[in-house]
Amino acid sequence: MLRIVTFLRAAMSEAQTCLLFFPGTTLNLLKFPIINPTCDRIFRRQERLKEEAAKTEDQLSSEEKKYLNHLKKQGYLVGRVGRTFQRQKSSPVVDFDPDMLSYSIDEDPRHSPRKHEEREEFTHNEVKDARWCFDTPGIVKENCVLNLLTEKEVKLVLPTHAIIPRTFILKPGMVLFLAALGRVDYLQGEKPAWFSVVASNLLPVHIATLSNADAIYEKHAGQELLKVPMGGEERMKEFPPLVPQDITLEGIGTTEAVADIKLSSAGWVAVTAHAEEKLLLRAYTPKGTALVVREPPLLPYISTIKGARIAGTAAYRTKKPPSLVENLKTTGRQ
Structure with a gap:
C-alpha cells in the first residue's frame, strides 16, 4: 500500500x-x-x-x-x-496457444513468459x-531561485499542502518582503492597492516602509524574521544580492488583479488596483534569477479570497478558497 x-x-x-x-x-x-x-x-x-x-x-x-x-x-x-471507476470486464475468452502446450523437461510452464499480458483499457x-x-521530465533552469537554496530551505519554499493566499493593502511608500527571496516596493500611486501573495505558507511575508526596508533586509536576511535563506551572516555572504526591476501597471478594478509579479520559483504577487490607477512598482529577486510580470494574471480574482482586515496592520485574515464542489452547489450548476 x-x-x-x-x-x-x-x-x-x-x-x-x-x-x-x-x-x-x-x-x-x-x-x-x-x-x-x-x-x-x-x-x-x-x-x-x-x-x-x-x-x-x-x-x-x-x-x-x-x-x-x-x-x-x-x-x-x-x-x-x-x-x-473500473471498466466492466466481459466474459473470459479461452486463448488457445499451441506453443504453450509444448515445453522441454527442464522448463516449467508456470514460469514461462506470457505472450498476452492482461491490460485494462479505457472505454x-x-x-x-x-x-x-x-x-514531462523537467530541465535545470539556470535562473531558478531553487538552485541557490539548501535542501532545508527548499523544503520551506516548495508547498507541501494547499496554498492559502495572503492579501495585504499597501499605500505608496510601503514595501512587501517575501522571506528574503523577493521584495516589492510600491513607489508611486494615488490610492492604496492590494497585493496577494501566492507562495508556500511557510514563507513569511513582512511589510515595511521604504525608509527602513534596506535596514530590515541587512539586519534580518538569514535570520528568523525573514527565514529563508537561513544561516546568518555566513550564509548571506555567499547568497547573491537582490537586484531591482521597475514595473508600471494600470489598475482595472478593485476586484480584479491587473498582473502577477513572479518572483522566480519562490511564488508570485498578484496586484489589484483601482480602475485606471497608475502604479509604479519596483520588484527585487536574487541576482541571476528570473523576475517576470505576467499579464493577464493567472488568478485574476484572488484578492476577493480574504477575510476581514486585521486592525492596525496592512494584512487581511486568510480565507480558505472554496472548492469546486461548493461553487457548484452555490451556483446551482450540474
Missing part, C-alpha cells in the same frame, strides 16, 4: 492525485486521464478515498497518525492510489470525454 497525500477536494479524477516529491525527479513522460467530474463521480470517489484512508490509518505509527490528523484539517487525506466514451494531463 502506497502512502501518499491526496487532495480531497479534487473535483477532477484520481489522475490529479497530489504527490509530495522533489523537483527534477521525473524520468519519463507521464500521461494521466482527467475524467469529467460529475457530482456522482465526485461523491463515489470521496467515499472510496475515505475507506482507503481508514485502512491505511490502521498501519501508521503514532507520529504518522499525528501528521495525518494535521493534514485532515486542511482538506487532505492519506490513502492508496487506485481507480474508483471509448471515457477516452472521448476525457482530458489528459502530461507530466
Whole structure:
C-alpha cells in the first residue's frame, strides 16, 4: 500500500492525485486521464478515498497518525492510489496457444513468459470525454531561485499542502518582503492597492516602509524574521544580492488583479488596483534569477479570497478558497 497525500477536494479524477516529491525527479513522460467530474463521480470517489484512508490509518505509527490528523484539517487525506471507476470486464475468452502446450523437461510452464499480458483499457466514451494531463521530465533552469537554496530551505519554499493566499493593502511608500527571496516596493500611486501573495505558507511575508526596508533586509536576511535563506551572516555572504526591476501597471478594478509579479520559483504577487490607477512598482529577486510580470494574471480574482482586515496592520485574515464542489452547489450548476 502506497502512502501518499491526496487532495480531497479534487473535483477532477484520481489522475490529479497530489504527490509530495522533489523537483527534477521525473524520468519519463507521464500521461494521466482527467475524467469529467460529475457530482456522482465526485461523491463515489470521496467515499472510496475515505475507506482507503481508514485502512491505511490502521498501519501508521503514532507520529504518522499525528501528521495525518494535521493534514485532515486542511482538506487532505492519506490513502492508496487506485481507480474508483473500473471498466466492466466481459466474459473470459479461452486463448488457445499451441506453443504453450509444448515445453522441454527442464522448463516449467508456470514460469514461462506470457505472450498476452492482461491490460485494462479505457472505454471509448471515457477516452472521448476525457482530458489528459502530461507530466514531462523537467530541465535545470539556470535562473531558478531553487538552485541557490539548501535542501532545508527548499523544503520551506516548495508547498507541501494547499496554498492559502495572503492579501495585504499597501499605500505608496510601503514595501512587501517575501522571506528574503523577493521584495516589492510600491513607489508611486494615488490610492492604496492590494497585493496577494501566492507562495508556500511557510514563507513569511513582512511589510515595511521604504525608509527602513534596506535596514530590515541587512539586519534580518538569514535570520528568523525573514527565514529563508537561513544561516546568518555566513550564509548571506555567499547568497547573491537582490537586484531591482521597475514595473508600471494600470489598475482595472478593485476586484480584479491587473498582473502577477513572479518572483522566480519562490511564488508570485498578484496586484489589484483601482480602475485606471497608475502604479509604479519596483520588484527585487536574487541576482541571476528570473523576475517576470505576467499579464493577464493567472488568478485574476484572488484578492476577493480574504477575510476581514486585521486592525492596525496592512494584512487581511486568510480565507480558505472554496472548492469546486461548493461553487457548484452555490451556483446551482450540474
